[in-house]
Amino acid sequence: MNRFSSICKASGETSIMAALSQVVRSARYAWSAPCTAVGLFVALLALPFGVRASIVNSVIEFAISPGKGRLRAMLPSLPFRAITLGHVIVGCSHSELCRVRSHEAVHVRQYERWGPLFFLAYPASSLIQLLRGKRPYLDNHFELQARAVAESTEGDAAFRAIAAPPGPERL
Ligand SMILES: [Zn+2]
Numbered sequence: 001m002n003r004f005s006s007i008c009k010a011s012g013e014t015s016i017m018a019a020l021s022q023v024v025r026s027a028r029y030a031w032s033a034p035c036t037a038v039g040l041f042v043a044l045l046a047l048p049f050g051v052r053a054s055i056v057n058s059v060i061e062f063a064i065s066p067g068k069g070r071l072r073a074m075l076p077s078l079p080f081r082a083i084t085l086g087h088v089i090v091g092c093s094h095s096e097l098c099r100v101r102s103h104e105a106v107h108v109r110q111y112e113r114w115g116p117l118f119f120l121a122y123p124a125s126s127l128i129q130l131l132r133g134k135r136p137y138l139d140n141h142f143e144l145q146a147r148a149v150a151e152s153t154e155g156d157a158a159f160r161a162i163a164a165p166p167g168p169e170r171l
Pocket of ligand 1: 103107142143146
């Protein structure tokens with residue numbers, strides 16, 4: 001085999017791998033699409049608060065940016081600082097989204113793996129922990145996994161040192 005055919009073969013293998021990678025990526029998006037649809041619906045509900053949307057790492061992030069008055073007063077009473085639903089993350093603010101991004105990215109991967117079944121698997125894990133006498137949120141298998149990855153991310157640790165966490169994030 002000469003050098004030219006080696007390059008062609010390598011190039012062909014690379015394009016096949018790229019095509020396969022694209023198929024797998026598309027399948028993950030399709031599998032988690034029902035969850036993403038729910039996420040878009042939640043983002044729609046947040047519209048009255050004022051929402052800023054952006055796409056970060058192929059995920060749609062919605063940062064709630066409340067104006068003044070009653071809507072702003074209601075925001076701290078929400079039971080979460082950020083929530084991931086498929087390829088959608090809704091956060092209480094842009095800085096909050098930055099703070100929890102690597103944690104929520106793990107949840108995105110979990111949705112890609114579990115698809116709509118994640119809506120059953122997550123609460124099931126919480127229920128199992130509750131029945132074991134543990135904390136349903138903090139000891140949830142998916143939360144443990146997300147925290148482990150996020151805590152190992154250097155950038156997150158540096159950001160946490162700057163931004164004090166105002167409360168726990170959900171999902
Ligand atoms: Zn979480």
